[in-house]
Amino acid sequence: MSISEIHSRGVRVSDLADLAKTLGNSHRLLLLEHIAEGEKTVEALSDLAGLSVANASQHLQQLKRSGFVQSRREGKNVLYRLGLGPIAALLAALRACAEHNHAEIRALIADSLWQQDKLEAISREELLQRMQETEIVLLDVRSEAEYAAGHLPGAINIPLEALEQRLAEVPRDQEVVAYCRGNYCALSSKAVSILRALGRNARQLQGGI
Missing domain, CATH: 1.10.10.10 (Winged helix-like DNA-binding domain superfamily/Winged helix DNA-binding domain)
Incomplete structure (x- = not known):
């Protein structure tokens, strides 16, 4: 403007x-x-x-x-x-700007974007379609407070730091779609990496909540 x-x-x-x-x-x-x-x-x-x-x-x-x-x-x-x-939205923009200006965060973002294809991120449109066709586990890996303030319908909340300890709460025979705050949040990509390393079928929601 x-x-x-x-x-x-x-x-x-x-x-x-x-x-x-x-x-x-x-x-x-x-x-x-x-x-x-x-x-x-x-x-x-x-x-x-x-x-x-x-x-x-x-x-x-x-x-x-x-x-x-x-x-x-x-x-x-x-x-x-x-x-x-x-x-x-203003708070998110300020946070994104601060993260962008931080050298370590910039490197993390670049690495996350580079691995996006590898992690096979799923779009919102594809997620909605897949949810109509098959059972999918929506996994919110943000904090309990953020989850309580608002989350995607049907999502279960397991903060990233507790994921490995609470893995039994994630159904083994269903595909998992993990999400977090947005494009500049790496929690969901880390969750997908952990789940895949443990033999689970997991993908990341593109863009987050």
Whole structure:
């Protein structure tokens, strides 16, 4: 989008700068990441972020004024959730940019992309078709919190670090399709490598959730 297009839509560069300023704080970004996993109370967020309740509340109010979060009262508790608009997409874009700029992550991404054909990634369209034709195990290898906040219907959740210990929970006679966060997440490709090394029929969902 050009500068003229931004102005024509009523969005000034200073407005963008104000939003960036709000996000330019590690505590607020961390709080926003936790809220993206699901609605939480101020107390829960302060514990997760390692902040006092008063300090967390101040940061949450700044996020609320900028429209990044919304709040509601439930009894004595105040709960926060993501605001309207593409907040989750913005967080994902920031995360992707940070990962891209990190040398080790860039190398990991390059290796994952190089192995994509080897791992025989399955597209969303093909997955939907295959699920109508045969039984497939959808394996979500993200954290339990991310799974609880939202997952593909019918998927089982086994975080990558627990996969080998909980392998018995994965049906042996069915094809496994593992997925994680997105293009820049390597959890599912690692899960496929582990499953194949243990003799399981596994593929990776292209693009993640």
